[in-house]
Amino acid sequence: MNRIAALAAAISLAGLASAYAPSAYAADPAPQVREPLTEVPQAPFNESADAHADVALALSRAAATHKYVLLDFGGNWCPDCRVTSGVLQMKEVQPWIARNFIVVPIDVGRMNRNLDIAETYGQKIHAVPTMVVLDATGKILNAGNPTALSDARSMTPQAIVDTLNGWIQNPG
Numbered sequence: 001m002n003r004i005a006a007l008a009a010a011i012s013l014a015g016l017a018s019a020y021a022p023s024a025y026a027a028d029p030a031p032q033v034r035e036p037l038t039e040v041p042q043a044p045f046n047e048s049a050d051a052h053a054d055v056a057l058a059l060s061r062a063a064a065t066h067k068y069v070l071l072d073f074g075g076n077w078c079p080d081c082r083v084t085s086g087v088l089q090m091k092e093v094q095p096w097i098a099r100n101f102i103v104v105p106i107d108v109g110r111m112n113r114n115l116d117i118a119e120t121y122g123q124k125i126h127a128v129p130t131m132v133v134l135d136a137t138g139k140i141l142n143a144g145n146p147t148a149l150s151d152a153r154s155m156t157p158q159a160i161v162d163t164l165n166g167w168i169q170n171p172g
Contacts, residue, residue, distance in 0.1 A: 030165035033157040044085035045107035062136035070101040071132040080152040141171035
């Protein structure tokens with residue numbers, strides 16, 4: 001076998017191996033949400049939580065479980081934040097979220113609390129909800145549009161799920 005044929009065979013075998021090798025962050029396909037959102041939590045953000053400790057714990061757990069970390073910056077006063085939280089808790093969505101993410105709700109108060117956490121990842125909170133998706137090393141995967149859900153009230157539950165799914169399927 002000449003060198004070109006041998007190289008082609010090696011590349012082909014490497015491609016097959018990588019195609020069947022499990023990715024550390026292989027996400028399940030997004031669920032199909034057929035039901036409308038019927039319940040919105042009134043207070044999904046714990047105003048007295050130690051968000052810095054919660055983020056550190058989530059990153060540690062993500063490294064052990066090969067999940068993404070979803071930092072959900074918002075406030076209980078924000079209807080779009082409550083809608084997003086409600087979608088994450090829907091019976092069709094919650095199992096997918098649990099398999100793929102460690103969710104950290106981060107209370108921003110009246111845009112005056114825990115903002116430094118977002119800045120750690122190069123983000124400024126201008127609107128909520130702001131979602132920051134991280135891999136277990138702390139690398140941000142959705143730097144280009146973390147406020148895509150800031151008008152969640154006008155979105156379908158499927159559109160919210162598809163946005164989250166897009167961030168992990170096509171990081172960038």
